[in-house]
């Protein structure tokens with residue numbers, strides 16, 4: 001018998017309510033905790049939640065696929081204990097299939113793997129789903145959309161990197177807009193309800209254009225956690241541009 005890790009980790013009525021809300025949501029704001037103050041992580045997450053964040057984005061980096069090293073299942077588990085928000089885990093790691101179970105056990109709601117790291121992407125997506133999580137495909141700025149076309153219909157989410165992965169605080173790459181529009185066209189042709197999530201350099205200046213191109217989920221670290229008016233102002237100013 002298969003053990004449903006995500007159901008175990010997210011068993012409260014409140015988390016079920018989040019799943020139902022998500023079905024009717026049009027646009028998702030997912031603050032990336034990469035720019036949070038880790039000495040006050042619980043407070044910062046609570047501030048995101050009360051300002052209306054939809055998901056919490058957790059950037060996992062291994063120092064191999066990307067030059068930086070960040071967090072693992074231990075941090076995901078800590079986040080799970082302080083929030084009922086869906087945890088959107090972005091795996092910028094080599095051989096992600098070795099770690100999926102640990103992240104699912106820690107309470108991840110969504111697991112996004114990079115096409116560049118998965119030679120058997122269909123199997124990896126199935127593995128994620130069998131763990132009770134939503135399965136997303138991430139692609140780097142230089143990776144053509146054609147590289148994911150064969151498995152697009154298997155994904156719950158396509159994560160389009162709008163910076164080279166590794167660090168927060170980088171400039172948004174404008175060519176992302178055309179890429180998002182291309183993915184939107186292909187998903188619509190497939191009749192797929194998958195989210196298109198854009199990640200990197202998203203701010204009040206570009207979020208409207210990204211939305212108009214067809215994106216439905218927006219990750220932001222700097223624009224939320226480093227907003228001069230605080231986290232609430234960061235989330236609300238982004239929301240105002242996409243509502």
Ligand code: DX5
Pocket residue numbers: 032034035057059090163164165166167168169170199200201202219220221222223
């Ligand atoms: C980059 C990460 C992003 C990053 C976004 O590798 O995947 O999620 O934290 O940070 P900002 O919003 O500052 O570009």
Ligand code: ZN
Pocket residue numbers: 032057058059090199219
């Ligand atoms: Zn990310």
